[in-house]
Amino acid sequence: MSNFIISVTFLNGTFHGRCDGSSAEWPPSPMRLFQALVAVAGAKWRTDFPERVQAAFDWLACQSAPDIYAPNFRLGTPYQTSVPNNAMDIVGRAWSKGSTSKDAQVATHKAMKEIASTYLLGDDEQHWQTSDESSWKVSYVWKIDSVEKVKDHINVIKELASSLYEVGWGLDLVAGHASLEADSPSQANCWSPSNTAGTALRTPRPHAREALQQRHSRFLNRISGTTLIPVPPLSPLAYEVVQYRCTDDPATPTFAAFSFIETSGAKMCSFNLLSGMQVAGMLRHAASTVATNAGWPDETVNRLICGHGEPKEADKHEPVGRERFAYIPLPSLERRKTPDFNYVGMIRRALVYIPSGGRDVEVHSMRRLLSGMELIRKQDKKVEALITALPASDRMVGHYVPPKGASTWSTVTPVILPGRDDRKEKKTEKLLRKCIVQAGFPEHLANNALLDWRRVGYRPGTEHVKSYQGKVPKHLKKFPLYHVKITWRQANGRPLDVHGPIVLGGGRYYGIGLFAAEDLKK
């Protein structure tokens, strides 16, 4: 297996490409690179690409989405500047008439254009001012099984890549290079295709080259005599939108959010912060009931919904790992006594998800099945609330699963350590980092995270850890609890935005050790 790598060095250290919806695109999409290569071929052969070139493009478009190695980046502030609107004929007419009207002013015929630079920061995020082109490289990597079979295609693409001159806007001058390598590139971040939500990037599909050539030809002929023929957007057959995730950014698993409504339907139902575990228990019971009624196999209900690896009749509990539902009661974060939404209030919502990810069908089914069901207290079968599905975009849910991620998080319920710390700081820290890894975060994230912990909460409204000691399950009672604040960082110490939900420690499947984002990105 070889790596076919096309590297693009941004000579000015900035990039201006926009993605669908006109927001800044990063990293530059594989389709953008493909388009730049087609433009190079177009400059050389106009519309009549030789067959070997057509075949090479078609081969590249058929490859699976490449990994993208890109440096760190920082979005610049957008600003507007006025640009000429190519209407100087109006000005010329006014001048010829000797007019001094508005039409005679050049400034009247300008249009505003918004510009926002994305700064490429290099691997070690050195100061942009002192970095150079060697840090401003983006590499696209395709894994090739048998190079011999496709060497002709590769040679054509290599030749075109060495002639690349622009990727993005006209300001984004580049130097291109393609090679076959045994090793992956060394840039700071690797963006890989992901089957969960991430950064949507266009990647070419088999007919991409043909569609681009057709669109270019329509663009050239958009003015026919006295008629302007609008050029339609690029056909969706030419590209597909692939979700990319940076390896430093663990995927947000698919989740279902719910709110609790009073049985009268009059208002939201709220539960005390300390009764979170009972709420989680009731939710799990409801999930198990609806899944059984829906015909889910017993074993699936037992493992996935109840988290039991052992058969029903067995005495000893066998854990099933992260591939099971977690039931996370969500306290409301209120603006009470604080300028921000920081005050931890009552539980009015819940999140249901499978921490390992990859079981989207079951999560979606559970969202459908649970919505409209009752939350029933085990002891007396009293109906406590109605469960109603919420959209993922719910503002309160956004504090726990921020769409743009956040780097600083603090607990709303304390973390139960996975061992005794003997009140020694070093042990506590080690156990906290262990919690992070157990929750599925990469080890380097756990090692780089900045940790702080104490017995009282970081947010007003949180309960002292002592309040939980009598409430946690028996097998966890011997372990210490702490409120924790985490600042996620890259290896060089710079903050790193991480997507939620974040639930760490012994009670993580029922909402103990739940974190909320502190620095929500707007």
Next chain:
Amino acid sequence: MSKLDAYDNYLADNGPAALVIREPLMSVEGTDGVIFPATYAAAENSRVFAGGYNIDTFDDGSNICLIDSVGSQANRIEPIFDDRECDGRYEELVPQLRVQAGEKEVSILEAGHRAGDALVRCSELATELNAAFQAVLKGDCLPLAKSAPTSLVFGVWDSRDTQAKLPRLLTSTIRAFDVRKLTRSAQFTPATTYIDDGLLEDTKDKKLRDAYSERGFIHVPASGSHGGIIADGGVRRDATLSLSALRQTCRTTDPEERKKLQRYILGLALVAFTYPTTGYLRQGCNLVLNPDQTREFKEVHGNGERKDAQITHEQALEFAQAAAKDFGIGESKTVPFDKKLAKADLKKKEK
């Protein structure tokens, strides 16, 4: 090596991808002098940027302030080829095409869209330039280089006719680093107290008071307006000349003619690239080279390799003159603006 083939390695297929200059600058008053950057309009979402200086702040607290943008730098460099500028030092490098509209005379070097500008296409140059753009679409840039060669250096889009597009070969930007933003306040004092002296009637009507203020009849305070910046991290011009783009786009069918064409455009690009764009940029922004810091001039190759390069502006000019002579520049002319063509064009647009 003769002058003409001095830079042929830049035109070879395996030549460098680009030339890059990093030029440390400073205010004429010294490195700690106050300079006035360009101001920009607010972003579409004015909560993101409300307008003013474009300063981007990074997580480590450092920041970058845009002093002069790519477009603005191009607007300063391109007109040097006008025979009325720079004592006509560069006039023999390009044909001097002008359009006369009323009392105004506009050079193609000043027109915003260069050879594709609506002003030019509404003159007798329209036919010649239309043919040149048609040739560009067929991969032949020679006719355009004869009439409007700077369109090949700074990029062009014939947006109102053939839609032919050529990329920009040259970018230049001036930025300041780690800046401290200043504000200033001022008070306008009228020559006399018009109201107190009974020369104007006193009023509480806001409209009238605003009119007084606009005409300078009353005191006008101005506070907290833009007061420039102090660039603690220095000021720098970054310029890039894309040789890849030049090799890809400046083409013609005959190989010998192609060499002449590419040398000619390279000559112009090198003159523009090495032209010192320092000096007076705007009120309060007078920049000169910083003699205490090293200027960087590099050849950058596709594989990322960087090699030192050195071409002085004089060497670039000498090469450009020789290349222009060898290529044979087009005829200079001043043509009248044709109202009929403009009218016809407007009708087309309205339809």
